[in-house]
Amino acid sequence: MLMSSSPVASQGFLLEALQIRKTFGQTEVLKGVDLQVKAGELVFLIGPSGSGKSTLLRCCNRLEEPTGGTLKLNGTDLLARSTDINEMRRKIGMVFQSFNLYPHLTVIGNVTLALRKVMKMPKAEADARAIENLKLVGMAEKALSYPSQLSGGQQQRVGIARSLALNPMMILMDEPTSALDPELVDSVLEVIKSLRDRGMTMVIASHEMNFARNAADRVVFLENGLVVESGTAEQIFTNAQHERTRQFLRQVRH
Amino acid sequence: METWNRFVFTFFNADIAWRYWPTIVEGLWVTIAAGLLVVVTGVTCGMLLASLRTLGIRALNIPIILFVDIFRALPPLAIILVIFFGLPNVGIVLPSLVVLWTSLGAVLAAFSEEVFWAGITSVPPGQWMASRSTGMTFGQTLFHVILPQAVKLAIPPLTNRTISITKNLALGSAIGVNEILGQANSALSMSSNATPLTMGAFLYVLVFAPLILASRMLERRYQWGGH
Numbered sequence: 470m471l472m473s474s475s476p477v478a479s480q481g482f483l484l485e486a487l488q489i490r491k492t493f494g495q496t497e498v499l500k501g502v503d504l505q506v507k508a509g510e511l512v513f514l515i516g517p518s519g520s521g522k523s524t525l526l527r528c529c530n531r532l533e534e535p536t537g538g539t540l541k542l543n544g545t546d547l548l549a550r551s552t553d554i555n556e557m558r559r560k561i562g563m564v565f566q567s568f569n570l571y572p573h574l575t576v577i578g579n580v581t582l583a584l585r586k587v588m589k590m591p592k593a594e595a596d597a598r599a600i601e602n603l604k605l606v607g608m609a610e611k612a613l614s615y616p617s618q619l620s621g622g623q624q625q626r627v628g629i630a631r632s633l634a635l636n637p638m639m640i641l642m643d644e645p646t647s648a649l650d651p652e653l654v655d656s657v658l659e660v661i662k663s664l665r666d667r668g669m670t671m672v673i674a675s676h677e678m679n680f681a682r683n684a685a686d687r688v689v690f691l692e693n694g695l696v697v698e699s700g701t702a703e704q705i706f707t708n709a710q711h712e713r714t715r716q717f718l719r720q721v722r723h
Numbered sequence: 724m725e726t727w728n729r730f731v732f733t734f735f736n737a738d739i740a741w742r743y744w745p746t747i748v749e750g751l752w753v754t755i756a757a758g759l760l761v762v763v764t765g766v767t768c769g770m771l772l773a774s775l776r777t778l779g780i781r782a783l784n785i786p787i788i789l790f791v792d793i794f795r796a797l798p799p800l801a802i803i804l805v806i807f808f809g810l811p812n813v814g815i816v817l818p819s820l821v822v823l824w825t826s827l828g829a830v831l832a833a834f835s836e837e838v839f840w841a842g843i844t845s846v847p848p849g850q851w852m853a854s855r856s857t858g859m860t861f862g863q864t865l866f867h868v869i870l871p872q873a874v875k876l877a878i879p880p881l882t883n884r885t886i887s888i889t890k891n892l893a894l895g896s897a898i899g900v901n902e903i904l905g906q907a908n909s910a911l912s913m914s915s916n917a918t919p920l921t922m923g924a925f926l927y928v929l930v931f932a933p934l935i936l937a938s939r940m941l942e943r944r945y946q947w948g949g950h
Contacts, residue, residue, distance in 0.1 A: 527852075532855060555859070555860055556858065557858075558857065558858040559857065561856075562856070562857075563853070565849055565853060567849055569849035569852065570853070571850065571853070571854075571868055572872065573871045573872055573875065582854075582859070582867060582868075583857035583858055587857060587858040587863070628853075631857065635857060635858070
């Protein structure tokens, strides 16, 4: 049943979002967007604010319900009635612009909450798993701090550890560095880089163009709810086909 | 001097106090028991109603909002009298203590629903998103992520509300609940002396002053702690 006969699925995309549409009231924010991500790929979503990047990411784990389109993760139809979306969300990590750590829980409490409540792990096992993932982001020694005691960069790294701890198949990041003071950005980018080196599949909406240039496998330029252009980082940054893409890149570089 | 003596005789009469002490202390236990019942059911129901409201189901929200607005508007004494003297006409006779409990419990539920709801809505939507994105269900998110933050915001206004509504237990004397004021009142008519009322007032202070102190401490604590 999971094996689809469509030629696209056979190419082995981990995430396959086709013709995604999303309407809020009268406004159509996504007008039929395709986003196909292979395992191990780092895809960068770029585009002016209001272009639909955040909405697209939220549609990928149905935090926003797409109004149309098809959505598959590793062959499983995420929009099917029979699919347990809570079960699937666990496999799609999400990192937010404003971190969204739980202020009433410690760092380790933030990381273990879903391990314990969703995966039903015993406390000791969840703690061990949390510490292991906090180490990956360099935050293990802050395990007992509260989010309000951490800098933005530290909070974001905890946010990454929180989604990483669930062993997701991929992670969606919604402007992970844009709420950070400039000097804290690098610490988060380094973590993202290390995840990439370990083969984690990621889709990142971000304005960090230099980073995109160095680390992204593919760049997708979105505007007004449509994909204007997509290609390798090299193609987009040095040889964009559309004037609108070139114009946008000129603007963000200055 | 004559006036002073009469004043002491009327309000601080040792003989009377000695005689009616046990009766009034009986009222104290009733007040405490009824108070606990009102607080536990009122706050629990308020939290339940606020939680139900988060589901965003119109058919559920309209009756909740109606209930809340009506019971916040009605004077507690009116509710107590309507239930106590009205319901027997349709064949429902409730003990006066039960009437007092359900009336004040409903008023407290209405006010605390509003307080909890305000707390819930002031938790940023990103908290819902973060939790749901890890696979937590709606209920798990509400219970483990949203309510702990909402309750913290709700505690100071909630303690004030709870105290001011629980004080209305004295209204029970109007329908024959033998709580402090009821007991003091009957002692007053038997002894033709106001000393039992003084004792009652003293007991009310004894019961509520610690609560008021506690709420003041809580408020101060939450003023400092940003998070």
